[in-house]
Amino acid sequence: MDYQRFIEQLPSLYENWGQVTIRPKSARFQPVLERVQGMTTANVMQLLNFAVDCLEPGELYCEVGCFQGSTLIGALLDHPEQVAYAVDNFSEFDVLNENLGRLTENLIAFDLDERVIFCSQDFEEFFADLWGIELDSKIGLYLYDGAHDYRSQLLGLLLVRPFLADQALIVIDDSNWDAVQQANWDFIAAHPQCRLLLDLPTPQNGDPSFWNGIQVLSWDVEANHHYDWAALQQVRQPSVVRAIYNLQFAGYSEKSLTELHAEALELHQEGRFVEAEQQYRKALSRDSGNADVWLNLGTLYYMTDQYQKSLNALQKSWQINASRAALHYNFGLVFEKLGESSQAVVAYQEAIALDPCQVDAYSNLGNILSEVGQSEQAEEIYRKAIAANPNHFGSYLNLGNVLMLQGQIESAIQAYQQALKLKPDHPDGLSNLELALETQQNPARACLHFARSFFKKKNHKEAVKQYQKSLEFQPGDADLYLALSDCFLWLNQEEEALNAIREGIRLYPEMSALHMRLSMTLQRFGRTQEAIAAAEESSRRLPDDPFLRFQKQRILPILYDTEDEICLYRQRFLQGLQQLNEELSLETPEARKQALEGASFTTNFYLQYQGFNDLEPQIQYGQLMHRLMACDHPDWLEHLPGPSPGEGGKIRVGYASAFFHNHTVAKLSLGWLRNANRQDFEIYGYHIGRGIDAITQQVRLHSDGFFHAPDDLRAACQQIVADQLHILVFLDIGMAPQATLMAGLRLAPVQCTTWAHPVTSGSPTVDYFLSSDLMEPDNAQAHYSEQLIRLPNLGFSYAKPEIPQPTKTRSDFQLRDDAVVYLSCQSLFKYLPQYDFVLAEIARRVPQAQFVFISRLGTHLTQQFQQRLQRAFAAVDLDSEDYCVALPNQGHETYLDLNLVSDIFLDTFSWSGGNTTLEAIACNLPVVTCPGEFMRGRHSYAILKMLGVTDTIAKDEAEYIEIAVRLGLDQAWRHRISQRIASRHDRLYDDRVCVEALEAFYRQVVHSRQS
Secondary structure: OOHHHHHHHHHHHHHOOOOOOOOOOOHHHHHHHHHHOOOOOHHHHHHHHHHHHOOOOOEEEEEEOOOOOHHHHHHHOOOOOOOEEEEOOOOOOOOHHHHHHHHHHHHHHOOOOOOEEEEOOOHHHHHHHHOOOOOOOEEEEEEEOOOOOHHHHHHHHHHHHHHEEEEEEEEEEOOOOHHHHHHHHHHHHHOOOEEEEEEEOOOOOOOOOOOOOEEEEEEEOOOOOOOOHHHHHHHOOHHHHHHHHOOOOOOOOOOOHHHHHHHHHHHHHOOOHHHHHHHHHHHHHHOOOOHHHHHHHHHHHHHOOOHHHHHHHHHHHHHHOOOOHHHHHHHHHHHHHOOOHHHHHHHHHHHHHHOOOOHHHHHHHHHHHHHOOOHHHHHHHHHHHHHHOOOOHHHHHHHHHHHHHOOOHHHHHHHHHHHHHHOOOOHHHHHHHHHHHHHHHOHHHHHHHHHHHHHHOOOHHHHHHHHHHHHHHOOOOHHHHHHHHHHHHHOOOHHHHHHHHHHHHHHOOOOHHHHHHHHHHHHHOOOHHHHHHHHHHHHHHOOOOHHHHHHHHHOOOOOOOOHHHHHHHHHHHHHHHHHHHHHOOOOOHHHHHHHHHHHOOOOOHHHHHHOOOOHHHHHHHHHHHHHHHHHHOHHHOOOOOOOOOOHHHOEEEEEEEOOOOOOHHHHHHHHHHHOOOOOOEEEEEEEOOOOOOHHHHHHHHOOOEEEEOOOOHHHHHHHHHHOOOOEEEEOOEOOEHHHHHHOOOOOOOEEEEEOOOOOOOOOOOOOEEEEEOOOOOOOHHHHOOOEEEEEOOOOOOOOOOOOOOOOOOHHHHOOOOOOEEEEOOOOHHHOOHHHHHHHHHHHHHOOOEEEEEEEOOOHHHHHHHHHHHHHHHHOOOOOHHHOEEEEEOOOHHHHHHHHHHOOEEEOOOOOOOOHHHHHHHHOOOOEEEOOOOOHHHOHHHHHHHHHOOOOOEOOOHHHHHHHHHHHHHOHHHHHHHHHHHHOOHHHHOOOOHHHHHHHHHHHHHHHHHHO
16 A cells, blocks of 8 residues: 555545545446445545555455445546455345345446455455465455444454555444444554554535444554553543443353353264254353363264364364373374374374273274284284273274284184173174184185275275285185276276286186176276277177177277267267167076176266267167166066155155265265255165265265165165155266166156266156256257256255365476466366367467376376377477376375366366366366256356356357466456355355255155155
């Protein structure tokens, strides 16, 4: 702020108070100005306008309480380069929409809508959000015209302080009010950087009534003003001070801190987590230094899978009292969930040091050591646990398990026997003892048991060792070679995975599952021609297997080199599907078994990424699956009568998925469960996949009934039928074979699928497709075999991601500090070759560009993609290696760090980003997108529409390039887009409107069938 210029004008501003008329340089603004001047005195507008004129480069104007925009217009008039924040939730006015509409209308009339970043939120929330944004500018001029109670007034000053420029002006409205004056003077008294510069009373004519005096405060970090006690006494407002002194804690003034904490614990133990959190927070508002309350709050966050919040609360507790074993034990639990095993080990060790009888800490520490292959260290820990508490069943069980891994069978038997003395009928103790006794006679079986155990724990290296040890005793069956190849696939060891399958085929040449797996694995690694050759060889060996015959034609490249190649492979696939439909025989039990086995290996997943309307092939395949399942499960085909309502007349809704773990499907759909109306609905979850993690537990937590049946189709179907659902929702038909097969059955009277996999199922037993109204084009029903249901907004209620403080820099991702970083992080199979030129053209026009890709595929496919980019960039005389960085798959926290160090998010054509775009928006990245013909190409488009930031939506490839280039070259515009995104998160996340509409649909469809 240029103080000298401003202070020189103070006398004339003050002398002419109430007599000034402000006129814009452009006559076209005059009519609207006359209207807004009716709400604000011209002197206030002149004061703000001149103060804006005194702002230095890199400073901006911020206004809390903007009503219909008069002060914004007065401040920014004739300052075409100035940017401003405006914050107002219109909480004092009943006509929110009217005032918001009038504000928007006024800003547009003065060409200010692009330069005013309007935040429809409480100012406290606004400043809290501002902490998460790295502002390029400081606030040089701040107008507070919000609520004028003492607390709001003082907070309005305290919260802006960190964001003020070194020299700034603060303008306060309604300074005639006692509470306002006291708050201002309390702030001034506590901050020697601040002093009262102007105290302007209400104009004598009392016009306008909205302005009851103006105070202007100066802020200068180099200043050291001091008002003596006599001066402060003169401005002291005794009535205000007395009222503040007499305040009590609203709502719980008669409750002691102990009572509040006890209530929170009781709610916590009852599983009423939201209410418990509120009580913990109330207790902390009384005493923020209570270590026990922070510890219990951290435990609550751990139980509700909010691990970063849990860690923050535990750190607060640690800062107050670090000497409690329970605290460090909880640290260990959280670190394990965050994947920080080394820190978890340290935490458990500290817990044990503080309390040598902390048996659970021994157990968890030993389990970590065992899982990472340190079995001898784990054994030592378990023995220490037994020494600390000789009567703890789990310690003996853990010791027996680790001794089994070491081959100490006799000692393991003794440990299991000791465990059973404590709990004679415990099923784990009995089964483990039985296994140990059998191992003395059959060690190969024990190795298989432990191999499967390690695989479930995702310790694939140890699983491989156990499988290989088993093979040293005797050749395995076909399933062992499939399981061994699975381990190598998880470890991304391409040749080892293929060799395991080939060895299985050598020993069991008649097993079609091994042949199917060989061609699929070759396809997965991008070796398309080898995959086709392997499928052709398998078909010759087993000519009666219809799915093996189809496999050679259904194999599609994961990446294509040219657009013509897409058409070629598509035609092969469609011909093969037609042939399969015509030739498939299900007359004999053996034929049905072969067909079911073939269908249980794969789906049409890669067909949908070619960019065409897949309605007809999906219908063909859906009918084929229905026909196949009709032979295997004839009892589950007919339309079921609507069951009677549940307890209290509730409608029973089930959700089935193979991806109820840390996966896009679960992240999208969890809001439906979390926000369900429990008075009207019972929720059931059916997890048919293998993965289990914290999100699985959230699904379980938000379900009235939860059933996990990995790889057991019949058990899952039996449970669904037994639960007598009114509605069954398959969240992701087409992604997992089990779900595709289940969708061919009639397991509930009403069956739906969703855009979590945004392609029609084609199944005659799926009635409705639950989609997003914003995503679907006008002719969308023509893309679905189901009846299309357009839910409001995105259709899903997506929780706002927790964005951590960044821990990595650009150099950690091989990125230049001076680059304009375009994050393009979709799965590589979403990138069709006909759009490669777009990236090259952006690079040609933005020399500092760097494009970041993430390869979740193997080395061969990554190299194939890089070769495509090389050709596209060479066409414009550029070297793609100067612009493109391909990173390996990232952990979630690291991936968010990558978003935070990037500048721009580039969406893919034809198949848009969904979860990735929602996370990019949470990191405030501008998103460039171009909506496609089908819903799967319009996710980002819908997200930006709902957010109300549509500047970066392109109508075609050429405009996409223009937008991406402008964002790269115009840093100010990019920053404004980012700020608008940041201010509108509340429009996008945790949407309840779509959930209410979903449940209204459920009620309507159930009641219509019952009537």
